[in-house]
Amino acid sequence: MNCIVCVTSVPDTASVIKIGADGNQIDEGGIKWILSPHDEYALEEALKITEAQGGEVTVVTYGPARAEAVLRDCLARGAHQAVHVIGGEETLGDSFKIAQTLAAILKDREYGLILVGVQSVGTDNSQVGQMLAELLDLPHVAGITSLEVGEGTLNASREVEGGKEIYESPLPALLTCQKGLNEPRYAALKGIMAAKRKPVEKIEPSDIGIDEGAGAAYRLRSLSLPPEKGEGTLLQGEDDPAGAAGNLVKLLREEAKAI
Amino acid sequence: MAGILVFVEQRGGEIRKASLQALSEAHRLAAGGPVAAVFAGEGITQVAASLGAYGAQKVFCADDGNLKLYSAEGYAAVVAKAVEDFGPSAVFFSATMIGRDLAPRLAAKLGVGVLADVVGIELEGDVFVAKRPVYSGKAFVTVDAAGSIPQVISLRPNVFAAEESGGSAEVVALDGLSLSIRAMVKEFAAADAGELDVAEADTIVAAGRGIKGPENIALIKELAEALGAAVGASRAIVDAGWIGHANQVGQTGKVVSPSLYIACGISGAIQHLAGMSSSKVIVAINKDADAPIFKVADYGIVGDLFDVIPPMVEAIKAL
Numbered sequence: 001m002n003c004i005v006c007v008t009s010v011p012d013t014a015s016v017i018k019i020g021a022d023g024n025q026i027d028e029g030g031i032k033w034i035l036s037p038h039d040e041y042a043l044e045e046a047l048k049i050t051e052a053q054g055g056e057v058t059v060v061t062y063g064p065a066r067a068e069a070v071l072r073d074c075l076a077r078g079a080h081q082a083v084h085v086i087g088g089e090e091t092l093g094d095s096f097k098i099a100q101t102l103a104a105i106l107k108d109r110e111y112g113l114i115l116v117g118v119q120s121v122g123t124d125n126s127q128v129g130q131m132l133a134e135l136l137d138l139p140h141v142a143g144i145t146s147l148e149v150g151e152g153t154l155n156a157s158r159e160v161e162g163g164k165e166i167y168e169s170p171l172p173a174l175l176t177c178q179k180g181l182n183e184p185r186y187a188a189l190k191g192i193m194a195a196k197r198k199p200v201e202k203i204e205p206s207d208i209g210i211d212e213g214a215g216a217a218y219r220l221r222s223l224s225l226p227p228e229k230g231e232g233t234l235l236q237g238e239d240d241p242a243g244a245a246g247n248l249v250k251l252l253r254e255e256a257k258a259i
Numbered sequence: 260m261a262g263i264l265v266f267v268e269q270r271g272g273e274i275r276k277a278s279l280q281a282l283s284e285a286h287r288l289a290a291g292g293p294v295a296a297v298f299a300g301e302g303i304t305q306v307a308a309s310l311g312a313y314g315a316q317k318v319f320c321a322d323d324g325n326l327k328l329y330s331a332e333g334y335a336a337v338v339a340k341a342v343e344d345f346g347p348s349a350v351f352f353s354a355t356m357i358g359r360d361l362a363p364r365l366a367a368k369l370g371v372g373v374l375a376d377v378v379g380i381e382l383e384g385d386v387f388v389a390k391r392p393v394y395s396g397k398a399f400v401t402v403d404a405a406g407s408i409p410q411v412i413s414l415r416p417n418v419f420a421a422e423e424s425g426g427s428a429e430v431v432a433l434d435g436l437s438l439s440i441r442a443m444v445k446e447f448a449a450a451d452a453g454e455l456d457v458a459e460a461d462t463i464v465a466a467g468r469g470i471k472g473p474e475n476i477a478l479i480k481e482l483a484e485a486l487g488a489a490v491g492a493s494r495a496i497v498d499a500g501w502i503g504h505a506n507q508v509g510q511t512g513k514v515v516s517p518s519l520y521i522a523c524g525i526s527g528a529i530q531h532l533a534g535m536s537s538s539k540v541i542v543a544i545n546k547d548a549d550a551p552i553f554k555v556a557d558y559g560i561v562g563d564l565f566d567v568i569p570p571m572v573e574a575i576k577a578l
Contacts (some may be wrong), residue, residue, distance in 0.1 A: 026394075094372060113326070125363075127362070129363075134363075139441035142359075161455050162270075165448075167444055169443065173441075235559065241570060245560070249574035
């Protein structure tokens with residue numbers, strides 16, 4: 001069964017976020033771009049499925065030139081081919097526009113499953129997968145932590161507040177993946193060398209009928225940093241831990257009114 | 260303004276608190292304008308009218324055996340029908356696991372976007388202007404729906420207050436639904452009784468590497484129990500297998516904003532801070548006075564958590 005994995009290039013989670021000169025975008029100076037962590041679970045699951053059942057894994061990204069690095073990372077981990085839709089700077093955070101672009105790429109391809117990360121670690125929208133499923137008229141399950149793929153059907157579960165939803169769905173389907181589903185592999189040197197020879201198909205949005213400047217569904221007005229925290233109250237608990245603990249509980253009850 | 264439609268979530272026929280928060284906020288923003296709720300499930304028509312107390316003038320009610328358990332496809336068809344009947348300028352969800360799953364599916368069906376996980380919202384004429392976290396709370400964006408209608412918006416739970424406004428609602432049965440549900444929930448498996456979910460909890464006691472080993476989770480649980488709190492965890496101890504990934508707080512885990520967050524033996528990596536720094540009151544207990552967690556803490560104890568937590572539990576029980 002062929003699997004398609006949609007991935008995103010995001011700032012390393014260790015990045016300190018600063019506001020750029022235009023006030024609307026982050027300062028990209030010093031930022032290291034990585035495969036969005038949740039996408040690693042989607043790719044790993046696709047690789048496991050195709051290793052067990054045959055078929056190929058195609059990774060797709062919609063992003064600027066630098067996003068090619070995450071495709072190479074996926075190829076090095078074992079993906080067979082890659083598609084790069086070059087653009088996405090204007091449509092950053094506009095999940096519907098991104099889903100429309102991915103749908104335009106994927107509508108004529110053959111696949112049993114589309115796997116994506118539960119969200120990009122960045123714009124944090126957690127919605128491209130569900131929108132893409134609707135546009136391609138596929139069933140979806142979002143945020144899965146277990147999966148079994150059978151003949152024409154799948155069983156999956158996802159964690160929700162206070163429990164788990166256990167799903168059954170026909171194939172083809174779209175799944176958004178997160179931590180708990182599997183243990184993603186890293187690229188080995190052999191894979192990294194092999195990835196250099198694997199093809200990356202380059203596509204301009206206009207080639208697939210997408211006008212990035214039209215039909216926005218999300219407008220960014222400004223970007224800001226959280227307010228700075230004031231100095232906290234620090235208690236020394238080394239010599240008299242019980243005294244410090246008692247004081248803390250008193251402060252939480254009387255001053256913070258938090259307990 | 261053409262009105263706000265609010266999707267109201269239930270489990271086992273019981274209305275979820277987070278939905279009442281979204282409904283109350285819609286009532287506040289509409290300032291007397293039309294507000295309706297859309298409510299789906301099985302055997303729920305009786306409780307539907309109670310939504311009037313929180314500001315719904317009308318409740319579109321889809322009471323159907325196929326809707327007993329949540330499904331994105333089934334519920335999206337219900338909300339789409341209510342949108343068609345009510346013609347709202349905005350559709351509100353609570354950004355719960357269901358809301359964050361359903362809102363984008365519905366939006367794509369309607370050909371619009373979503374302003375997701377919103378923590379602040381104002382109305383400028385007919386345009387909703389929303390503030391939402393990005394990079395897991397390391398920054399915030401102020402956004403709008405770029406003129407698309409309806410404006411689909413999900414509100415972060417526990418940020419907006421649920422307030423009774425004393426109204427009453429007319430309940431309208433939603434008929435003529437065509438439900439085609441492929442991805443079906445076969446079962447809802449409830450978590451162990453008494454185990455609170457970090458995503459919903461008002462108080463969280465979280466553990467990091469400072470607890471030294473999985474056997475000491477018991478101490479953290481004791482403090483959590485005394486406070487009626489959920490147990491959270493740093494990535495380090497989740498990756499070490501000391502506790503399940505559902506407990507992880509941080510950039511690749513859950514982003515939380517409880518009223519009280521107590522970090523025990525957590526140094527405060529940037530990814531962890533991103534996930535919890537919007538908590539209202541933060542307490543840190545750590546041996547290392549230079550740990551970054553103290554920079555975001557409102558109260559801190561520099562000391563050994565094994566010496567501090569037991570008397571703390573006693574002091575809480577004595578309250």
